[in-house]
Each structure stands twice: as structure tokens, then as C-alpha cells.
Amino acid sequence: MKVLLHICCSPCSVKCIEELKKDKIDVVGYWYNPNIHPYTEYRSRMNCLKDYSNSIGLEVIYNNEYGLVEFTKNVINNLKDRCSYCYSKRLEETANYAKENGYDAFTTTLLISPYQKHEDIKKMCEDLSKKYKIDFIYKDFRINFREGQNEARNLNLYMQKYCGCIYSEMERYLKKI
Numbered sequence: 001m002k003v004l005l006h007i008c009c010s011p012c013s014v015k016c017i018e019e020l021k022k023d024k025i026d027v028v029g030y031w032y033n034p035n036i037h038p039y040t041e042y043r044s045r046m047n048c049l050k051d052y053s054n055s056i057g058l059e060v061i062y063n064n065e066y067g068l069v070e071f072t073k074n075v076i077n078n079l080k081d082r083c084s085y086c087y088s089k090r091l092e093e094t095a096n097y098a099k100e101n102g103y104d105a106f107t108t109t110l111l112i113s114p115y116q117k118h119e120d121i122k123k124m125c126e127d128l129s130k131k132y133k134i135d136f137i138y139k140d141f142r143i144n145f146r147e148g149q150n151e152a153r154n155l156n157l158y159m160q161k162y163c164g165c166i167y168s169e170m171e172r173y174l175k176k177i
């Protein structure tokens with residue numbers, strides 16, 4: 001079974017890839033995260049994935065869209081609910097790409113983070129699975145989150161300090177000031 005794995009960042013991908021491979025799934029990564037800002041941060045996360053995926057022999061497709069302007073235009077009037085827009089943008093693109101390119105199913109590393117809205121992501125993927133007529137592989141990867149983060153640190157992967165968008169960067173650092 002060939003599965004397209006949406007990858008939000010390398011540290012979150014470590015255990016997801018391992019778990020899927022344990023199930024004998026043929027995994028291909030898909031980078032599509034136009035919500036990561038500023039550009040230097042976007043580039044650091046993407047470059048880290050390039051190095052990491054090369055080191056483990058994982059094929060990754062890069063959809064290199066940097067979407068600061070579109071993202072901010074779409075969420076500025078409802079910042080509290082910005083994550084819904086952010087998830088749907090990334091997941092819809094993933095499901096669509098998977099369908100168009102002959103994959104059997106799709107899934108996402110967003111399902112490993114205890115900081116994300118897990119049930120919302122699951123529901124969104126289930127809906128997209130119906131819309132695009134492609135299977136969604138659901139796994140609650142969260143059980144492996146800490147172990148994956150530790151493994152990523154040991155591998156010297158780039159560890160981000162905030163979720164991704166410019167608003168999450170503000171929230172992270174304003175608390176520290």
C-alpha cells in the first residue's frame with residue numbers, strides 16, 4: 001500500500017514514518033506547510049526535512065509554496081479559529097495530490113502532536129477521504145510523541161520553538177517577555 005504522508009516537520013515525522021513502515025506501508029512524504037513564518041523559519045524546517053529524509057532514504061515531494069500573504073488575509077478576522085483554516089489548507093492539498101497521483105491513501109504527522117486539535121484533524125481527514133474518494137490512514141501517533149522528540153534531538157534535527165505561523169511565534173515569545 002502506497003501512502004502519502006503529509007509532513008509538518010522532521011521531528012514529528014520520525015515516529016510516524018517508523019510506525020507506518022512497521023505496518024509494511026510504502027511511505028512517501030509530502031511537504032506542504034505554507035503557514036510557517038517567517039521565511040527563514042520555513043526554510044530551516046524544510047531544509048531539515050531534506051537532510052533527514054535523505055539520511056533515511058525517504059522520498060519526499062516538496063510543494064514549496066510560502067503563503068504568508070494568503071494565510072494572513074484568510075485568518076486575520078478570526079484569529080482564534082486560524083488553526084482550522086491552517087489544517088484544512090494543508091490536508092486538502094495532501095488528499096488532492098494523493099488522489100491525483102495514484103496513492104492508495106494519505107495521512108499526516110499532525111496526528112502525533114498533543115498540542116494540536118487531534119479530533120478536528122481526524123474529522124477533517126475523514127471528510128476529505130470521502131470528498132476525494134481516497135482512504136485516510138488514521139493512527140493515534142501521540143503515544144510516541146515524547147520518544148520521537150527525544151530521538152530527533154539525538155539526531156540533531158532542527159527543533160522549532162513554536163507551532164508555525166507568525167501568531168504562534170508571537171504567543172510563544174510574548175509570554176517570555
Ligand code: SF4
Pocket residue numbers: 035082083084086087163164165166167168
Ligand atoms: S498555531 Fe499552528 S496549527 Fe494553528 S494556525 Fe498557527 S501554525 Fe497553524
